[in-house]
Amino acid sequence: MSDKMQKMIIDTDPGIDDAMAIFTAMAHPQIELLGLTTTYGNVSVDQATTNALKLVEMAGLDIPVAKGVATPWFKPLAPFPDFVHGADGFGNLNLSAPQRSAVSQSAAQFIVEQVNKHPGEISLVAIGPLGNLATALHLDPELPNKVKQVVIMGGVIAADGNVSPVAEANILSDPHAADRVFAAPWKLVMVGLDVTHQILVPRGLFDEIAEQNLRVGQFMRDSAKFYIDFYSEVRDIDGCYGHDVSAVIYVVEPELFGTVSGPVCVATDGPAIGQTIMSRYGIPYPLTDWNHRPAQYACMTVDDLGVLKTFREAMTSSFWR
Ligand code: BDR
Ligand code: CA
Numbered sequence: 001m002s003d004k005m006q007k008m009i010i011d012t013d014p015g016i017d018d019a020m021a022i023f024t025a026m027a028h029p030q031i032e033l034l035g036l037t038t039t040y041g042n043v044s045v046d047q048a049t050t051n052a053l054k055l056v057e058m059a060g061l062d063i064p065v066a067k068g069v070a071t072p073w074f075k076p077l078a079p080f081p082d083f084v085h086g087a088d089g090f091g092n093l094n095l096s097a098p099q100r101s102a103v104s105q106s107a108a109q110f111i112v113e114q115v116n117k118h119p120g121e122i123s124l125v126a127i128g129p130l131g132n133l134a135t136a137l138h139l140d141p142e143l144p145n146k147v148k149q150v151v152i153m154g155g156v157i158a159a160d161g162n163v164s165p166v167a168e169a170n171i172l173s174d175p176h177a178a179d180r181v182f183a184a185p186w187k188l189v190m191v192g193l194d195v196t197h198q199i200l201v202p203r204g205l206f207d208e209i210a211e212q213n214l215r216v217g218q219f220m221r222d223s224a225k226f227y228i229d230f231y232s233e234v235r236d237i238d239g240c241y242g243h244d245v246s247a248v249i250y251v252v253e254p255e256l257f258g259t260v261s262g263p264v265c266v267a268t269d270g271p272a273i274g275q276t277i278m279s280r281y282g283i284p285y286p287l288t289d290w291n292h293r294p295a296q297y298a299c300m301t302v303d304d305l306g307v308l309k310t311f312r313e314a315m316t317s318s319f320w321r
Helices: 016-027 045-060 107-117 131-139 169-173 175-183 203-212 217-234 243-251 304-316
Strands: 006-012 030-037 066-068 120-124 149-155 187-192 199-204 240-241 257-262 262-265 277-279 297-302
Touching: 006 107, 006 243, 016 030, 016 045, 016 175, 016 217, 016 240, 016 304, 030 045, 030 107, 030 217, 030 243, 045 066, 066 169, 066 243, 107 120, 107 131, 107 149, 120 131, 120 243, 149 243, 169 175, 175 262, 199 203, 199 304, 203 217, 217 240, 217 243, 217 257, 217 304, 243 297, 243 304, 297 304
Parallel strands: 006 030, 006 120, 030 066, 120 149, 149 187, 187 297
Antiparallel strands: 199 240, 257 297, 262 277
């Protein structure tokens, strides 16, 4: 584990597993969370923004939240997956409205401002569809030279997809934006289904968190119940996958993950829409779409128990007392 503080912005569509990721980042002693930027995805962008503000309020912190894109770039907006995260994004707990508001900047403006303020220091951790990052690239084409790295929860290289045989939900939500983000010359690490489907967060861990974390533990357990009930029906597991939290943990413990590298193109139409296709063997194919794209990284192996340990420690730490 690096002992240096890691500056982080989380771009998010909260979302139950987004909440797990955000709380982990808030409590982790090596993470300085500069802000949350929101996108549609699991819920509308308005609901995502309300939810992000609520998470900040529940944690008792004062972290800015900036509202982002409401729709994909080109594709029509698909219905929100209320059967996965609930209509409110938090398992239909229908929490009271937060007392605070989002900042006046857009998500993309906030990202550009913060990255220019701290050149070379910020990890952008994107755990929803990638429209805000694509917009930030448009606002500041030099952004890739100024971020430390981009870590995304999204995509899949060699395992099965979760919204089609080949596609992962965040990428499918806006494949054009994702393709733009993969093509940019920054260091990008994909924490996709190849690894997140190896990380099973057991139901019992949420009971433990609820007992020990009196600030947000009960909320986390109650909302996770909805998410776990969904997974136990469709995947026959008694827990949920640690999708979004893995991207946060990658920033502080990259040694828990094994990566491959190569340029990535995202399929933007046809039955493979949303597929993240990496050319990882350096073969000079006749089809040249991957040429002149930067090599990016994709996590393929993970120490799942190591990820769970860090999640558990963050959620039960003295930060919450
Ligand atoms: C991703 O999709 C969303 O449902 C989750 O929050 C996660 O970011 C997993 O495919
Ligand atoms: Ca998410």
